[in-house]
Amino acid sequence: MTVPDRLLLGSGPSPVPRRVLDALAQPTIGHLDPAFAEIMERCKDRLRQVFQTTNDVTMPVSGTGSAGMEAMVVNFIRPGDRVVCGVHGLFGERMADEMRRNGAEVVVVEGEWGRALDTARLVDALDERTAALFVVHGETSTGVRQPLDGLAAACREHDALLMVDCVTSLAGAPIGIDEEGVDVAFSGTQKCLNVPPGLAPFTAGERALERLEPGRSWYLDLTLLLGYWSGGGGGRSYHHTAPINLIYALDEGLQIVLEEGLEARWVRHLDAHERLRGELAERGFERLAPEGEALSSLLCVRVPDGIDEAAVRRSLLLDHGVEISGGLGPLAGQVWRIGVMGEGARPEAQDRLLTALDKLL
Ligand SMILES: *Cc1c(COP(=O)(O)O)cnc(C)c1O
Numbered sequence: 001m002t003v004p005d006r007l008l009l010g011s012g013p014s015p016v017p018r019r020v021l022d023a024l025a026q027p028t029i030g031h032l033d034p035a036f037a038e039i040m041e042r043c044k045d046r047l048r049q050v051f052q053t054t055n056d057v058t059m060p061v062s063g064t065g066s067a068g069m070e071a072m073v074v075n076f077i078r079p080g081d082r083v084v085c086g087v088h089g090l091f092g093e094r095m096a097d098e099m100r101r102n103g104a105e106v107v108v109v110e111g112e113w114g115r116a117l118d119t120a121r122l123v124d125a126l127d128e129r130t131a132a133l134f135v136v137h138g139e140t141s142t143g144v145r146q147p148l149d150g151l152a153a154a155c156r157e158h159d160a161l162l163m164v165d166c167v168t169s170l171a172g173a174p175i176g177i178d179e180e181g182v183d184v185a186f187s188g189t190q191k192c193l194n195v196p197p198g199l200a201p202f203t204a205g206e207r208a209l210e211r212l213e214p215g216r217s218w219y220l221d222l223t224l225l226l227g228y229w230s231g232g233g234g235g236r237s238y239h240h241t242a243p244i245n246l247i248y249a250l251d252e253g254l255q256i257v258l259e260e261g262l263e264a265r266w267v268r269h270l271d272a273h274e275r276l277r278g279e280l281a282e283r284g285f286e287r288l289a290p291e292g293e294a295l296s297s298l299l300c301v302r303v304p305d306g307i308d309e310a311a312v313r314r315s316l317l318l319d320h321g322v323e324i325s326g327g328l329g330p331l332a333g334q335v336w337r338i339g340v341m342g343e344g345a346r347p348e349a350q351d352r353l354l355t356a357l358d359k360l361l
Pocket of ligand 1: 012064065066091136138139140166167168175188197318
């Protein structure tokens with residue numbers, strides 16, 4: 001079987017380095033093998049370092065980023081709970097939908113697609129009945145980074161949990177779970193971690209665990225998952241068969257991040273974002289997010305009038321092997337979303353895109 005050569009500069013998946021592919025190709029061993037337990041422990045420890053948390057409950061949930069979202073809701077939100085949900089893009093909309101499906105009373109704080117939400121509006125929407133505040137830290141549909149300033153303090157004042165989607169920001173843009181006071185967060189492997197899709201890094205702190213309910217989902221029930229991931233006196237018990245090889249791959253992907261160092265990696269993403277933004281601006285593509293609200297790991301630009309964006313994107317992919325993403329929802333047909341994620345956040349990768357683009361335009 002042969003897969004075509006592609007440079008993944010879209011909204012995810014992102015380029016997977018050889019080291020990660022090699023880890024994935026290691027022999028499968030048993031999910032209860034003590035040798036695998038060691039890999040699990042190491043993976044949890046590396047995940048804590050990348051999330052910048054001391055949370056004991058930190059592990060990958062089986063399934064893509066959306067499984068992490070669902071694990072957050074089914075374990076920590078009860079039917080009837082009042083939840084404030086920031087919505088200024090597709091992923092905020094998705095969470096509001098998920099919360100409603102789980103019986104929550106969702107109070108939406110809506111904002112323009114392409115702008116950050118005013119944190120004061122989020123804080124004002126909290127009241128003494130509020131169980132949680134949810135925001136998307138990196139909105140992949142618009143390339144906006146949502147500031148978290150003051151949210152944790154306000155949530156504590158109202159005895160609410162702060163819940164964050166950091167799928168596209170983790171390991172690409174500054175986020176520290178403990179420092180920001182985030183109570184529950186989830187991510188995905190195929191964005192800035194450069195690991196194939198299929199796992200959702202997940203972390204939950206003490207304030208959240210005090211409210212842990214028997215989850216309404218059997219598969220995503222945190223207590224059952226922890227019986228496998230943490231063991232306890234009687235050792236690890238079977239819940240579902242872990243995706244062994246994907247966990248090898250995540251372990252290696254996290255190690256690559258830690259070798260570079262988080263701070264250095266954030267700076268590299270920011271530099272790569274600014275470089276590409278400058279190059280594209282010279283060609284007439286302006287960034288959607290204003291200065292100070294942009295997410296370094298995803299550059300969303302307006303496509304100038306007169307360019308058939310879908311045709312150019314298709315040719316970039318099929319004739320030049322470079323994938324970028326189009327717009328979603330109200331931005332469909334109007335923008336391009338270019339991933340600046342891990343190995344994609346390098347001048348060599350960006351030059352391949354720019355060279356191909358210059359041939360096409
Ligand atoms: C990609 C993404 C998700 C969903 O992840 P899947 O792996 O597609 O399930 C959720 N939130 C954000 C911000 C994302 O970018």
